[in-house]
Amino acid sequence: MRLQAKLDSASEKDVMTKNWIAFIALTLGFALSNFPADGAPNSRKKSSAGTVVGKSSSTAAETKAGEDREHDVRAVLISLEQAFASKTLAKVIELFSENAIFIDQSGEQTQGREPLRNRFAPLFQQETIPVVGLHPESVRFPAPGVASVVGVVSRKRGTSQLPATRFTMLMVQTNSNWQISEITETVIQSAQFEDRLAELDWMIGEWRVNKTDVDAKMNVEWAAGKKFILAKTTITKPDKTEQIDTQVIGWDPQNNRIISWHFDSNGGYGSGAWSKRPDKNEWSVDVIGVGADGSTTRATNVFQLKGSSEFSWQSVNRSQNDEPVADTEALNVQRLKAQG
Secondary structure, eight states, X not given: OBOSSOSTXXXXXXXXXXXXHHHHHHHTTOTTTTBOTTSOOSOOOBOTTSOBOOOXXXXXXXXXXXXXXXXXXXXXXXXXXXXXXXXXXXXXXXTEEEEEEEEOTTOOEEESHXXXXXXXXXXXXXXXXXXXXXXXXXXXXXXXXXXXXXXEEEEEETTEEEEEEEEEEEEEEETTEEEEEEEEEEEOOOTTHHHHHGGGGGGOEEEEEEETTEEEEEEEEEOTTSSOEEEEEEXXXXXXXXXEXXXXXXXXXXXXXXXXXXXXXXXOEEEEEEEEETTTTEEEEEEEEEXXXXXEEEEEEEEEEOSTTEEEEEEEEEEETTEEEOOOOOEEEEEEEEOO
């Protein structure tokens, strides 16, 4: 989620209002919040002499090339989502290489464009097909012209987008275009999910912040079966319009950690890895996201519990497109109502 307007010409009241809008969404781990809308970081590291510490031209060029490469890979995932949403089988097949391999969660393998077309055709002939989301957690480049993507496939159930399977994908670059060479889907194990997430039970309930002309309400509840935690943030702006953002928190059995996926109403999305300080009643969430403008955002969100009805929150180590962004101030959040 991005800052709603450039702050250069905003009044002090507007700045306070927008900061609070960004805060509420980030409280639930949305790394996309409060980043500049124009893609320019609002704070850069400076040397002791007060000058901006710059990168060498070669390093900057390498960084830019890396960003462009990752952006192109993520664009393939977005195109695949859109092709499924529009029920356009031809567009789906175009995204695969000629001898691409698909291995589903049962272990069944399909290889080649035509066999893949035959495999997906019955799904596309249905009157309605599930809304599929692809949420990359990591993008790596093990060799020139090769990309490795690991993430989660979600499918919409009712109004919620819940994780369904994990995927590992290999892409190859041909004539400057990235194509899918192999996809493997694996089942997300449900055993002991509730026990794994029990430490986050303190989040369950209703939280509210009233500040200036902004009313923000957060509702956090267990999903059916208690395998996931669902969080919804509703922000009522001064003009009475509402902005609704969502987050899903679950357990990653492959890496043995709590993870989350977030989606903002502007079109941004991302994921986070949770960890608890053993010596403190404190949680940190390392988040990475993609803004609606395609920018890459990173941050660490820190939750410090102060009892059952209050916690402090701060977002630190933030960056946009690898450029540093100023930390937020530490803020207190009050419980409105516990979940029954």
